[in-house]
Amino acid sequence: xxxxxxxxxxxxxxxxxxxxxxxxxxxxxxxxxxxxxxxxxxxxxxxxxxxxxxxxxxxxxxxxxxxxxxxxxxxxxxxxxxxxxxxxxxxxxxxxxxxxxxxxxxxxxxxxx
Numbered sequence: 001x002x003x004x005x006x007x008x009x010x011x012x013x014x015x016x017x018x019x020x021x022x023x024x025x026x027x028x029x030x031x032x033x034x035x036x037x038x039x040x041x042x043x044x045x046x047x048x049x050x051x052x053x054x055x056x057x058x059x060x061x062x063x064x065x066x067x068x069x070x071x072x073x074x075x076x077x078x079x080x081x082x083x084x085x086x087x088x089x090x091x092x093x094x095x096x097x098x099x100x101x102x103x104x105x106x107x108x109x110x111x112x113x
Contacts, residue, residue: 002032020046020059027066036074043067056091058098065103068112080112087113 006029012022027042047063054060064086071080086092107113 002029005029006033020049024059024063024066031066031070031073034073036070040067040070040074040079043070056089056095058095061092061095061099062103064092065099065107065113069103069107069110072110072112084113 006026009022009026009029013019013026016022023042024046027039027046030036030039030042043063043066047060047067050057050060050063064083067083068080071077071083104113
């Protein structure tokens with residue numbers, strides 16, 4: 001049950017506020033509940049945080065990839081396209097093969113990348 005998983009993520013965040021992985025888990029659950037604006041806000045903050053702390057790391061690119069999916073499903077083509085254009089970066093190309101398979105498969109199956 002997605003609502004239960006969201007509750008568990010929120011409990012984890014109560015113990016470790018701003019934990020980057022727990023925030024992304026929360027955003028994933030919000031996405032599944034079609035609470036797109038909340039999920040997008042978390043992933044936007046996550047992308048900015050990772051970019052500042054670790055540069056264009058795998059976690060940064062995972063945020064970008066998730067934002068493509070979230071904005072698409074929310075019906076915001078312009079924002080989805082804005083995120084998709086980031087994938088033209090040579091830094092992404094270097095790490096593309098390391099992206100999570102389930103995320104990449106979903107995006108490819110839906111022709112979002």
